[in-house]
Amino acid sequence: MQKTTIGILGAGAWAMALANLATDNGHEVRIWSRGGKVSLSAVLQNADIILSAISMTGVSEIVSQMEFLPLSAKTIFVTATKGLDPQTTCTPSQIWQGAFPDHPVVVLSGPNLSAEIRQSLPAATVVASKNQKAAQLVQQVFSSSCFRVYTNPDPIGVELGGTLKNIMAIAAGVCDGLHLGTNAKAALVTRGLTEMVRIGQNWGAKTETFYGLSGLGDLLATCNSPLSRNYQVGYQMAGGKTLVEVLANLPGTAEGVNTCQVLIKRAQEHSIAIPITEQVYALLQGEVTPRQALEELMLRDIKPEYNC
Ligand SMILES: NC(=O)c1ccc[n+]([C@@H]2O[C@H](COP(=O)([O-])OP(=O)(O)OC[C@H]3O[C@@H](n4cnc5c(N)ncnc54)[C@H](OP(=O)(O)O)[C@@H]3O)[C@@H](O)[C@H]2O)c1
Numbered sequence: 001m002q003k004t005t006i007g008i009l010g011a012g013a014w015a016m017a018l019a020n021l022a023t024d025n026g027h028e029v030r031i032w033s034r035g036g037k038v039s040l041s042a043v044l045q046n047a048d049i050i051l052s053a054i055s056m057t058g059v060s061e062i063v064s065q066m067e068f069l070p071l072s073a074k075t076i077f078v079t080a081t082k083g084l085d086p087q088t089t090c091t092p093s094q095i096w097q098g099a100f101p102d103h104p105v106v107v108l109s110g111p112n113l114s115a116e117i118r119q120s121l122p123a124a125t126v127v128a129s130k131n132q133k134a135a136q137l138v139q140q141v142f143s144s145s146c147f148r149v150y151t152n153p154d155p156i157g158v159e160l161g162g163t164l165k166n167i168m169a170i171a172a173g174v175c176d177g178l179h180l181g182t183n184a185k186a187a188l189v190t191r192g193l194t195e196m197v198r199i200g201q202n203w204g205a206k207t208e209t210f211y212g213l214s215g216l217g218d219l220l221a222t223c224n225s226p227l228s229r230n231y232q233v234g235y236q237m238a239g240g241k242t243l244v245e246v247l248a249n250l251p252g253t254a255e256g257v258n259t260c261q262v263l264i265k266r267a268q269e270h271s272i273a274i275p276i277t278e279q280v281y282a283l284l285q286g287e288v289t290p291r292q293a294l295e296e297l298m299l300r301d302i303k304p305e306y307n308c
Pocket residue numbers: 010011012013014015033034035053054055056057058059061062080081082083112113114115251252253255
């Protein structure tokens with residue numbers, strides 16, 4: 001395929017893993033980070049693709065900075081951040097699209113623990129956009145024998161899968177940290193997926209998207225791996241550490257912590273039932289112990305599995 005120029009925003013674990021994939025495929029990659037030597041305008045200049053892999057806390061800020069910088073009219077934005085904006089509850093792709101309405105925006109999300117990808121272990125991901133051509137170009141740029149990339153026409157569903165599973169990964173870490181067993185873990189992950197689907201439906205996402213790589217796939221990866229920072233938050237809190245103690249030693253960002261708070265706000269505004277998220281939130285706030293959170297979930301009113 002033709003060589004493209006890619007500006008990558010962020011130099012964290014995920015940004016560097018994606019940069020390596022694109023470089024290995026022969027593309028020109030320029031990396032911007034707030035502490036780096038290369039200016040933002042130099043990274044953006046004539047870029048075919050601008051990929052953001054910065055933490056959610058930095059997205060609105062970087063978007064505001066970029067609105068005043070020159071961009072190629074054909075630039076495609078790719079967002080790889082898995083979080084929600086605390087002020088607006090918007091997803092990263094909604095923020096990018098709102099600021100750059102004339103550019104295609106592609107969401108890249110899937111079961112992608114960066115440490116495994118940097119070792120060239122096999123993995124798959126999804127690139128989702130309303131603009132099919134843009135998604136196909138991004139698919140080609142990142143596809144390789146160890147990274148299989150699928151396209152998808154439901155960006156909000158793909159993005160929410162990757163974002164919401166972080167909360168379930170915290171819960172899964174608690175489950176494993178308390179040694180609750182395989183049955184408990186299966187119940188948690190399955191009911192977690194039901195909760196994710198319910199939130200996604202309220203947001204206008206397609207239900208089937210949550211049963212794909214970016215939903216169930218990422219849920220399985222993150223809820224079962226000690227490499228996941230979100231899982232580590234739950235696991236270590238189950239071991240008796242406070243959130244502050246866990247975050248002080250965590251390598252990188254655990255987006256589920258902030259996402260949980262934003263989701264509580266959104267669920268209240270839209271009357272969405274999110275019992276697992278509520279217990280994770282209460283745990284993170286120090287309002288309940290891991291055992292109390294478990295008891296709250298187990299003793300909820302009994303009911304049918306599905307609302308028919
Ligand atoms: N790691 C993974 O396995 C993985 C996989 C898929 C998706 N993700 C998602 O990718 C995002 C980044 O994760 P990560 O693992 O790469 O995290 P990370 O290693 O902690 O890196 C975060 C990056 O964001 C930058 N950043 C944070 N706040 C910023 C701000 N206000 N302005 C500009 N830059 C800012 C950081 O810059 P500084 O270094 O200057 O702080 C750093 O470059 C998260 O949303 C995560 O959920 C991660």
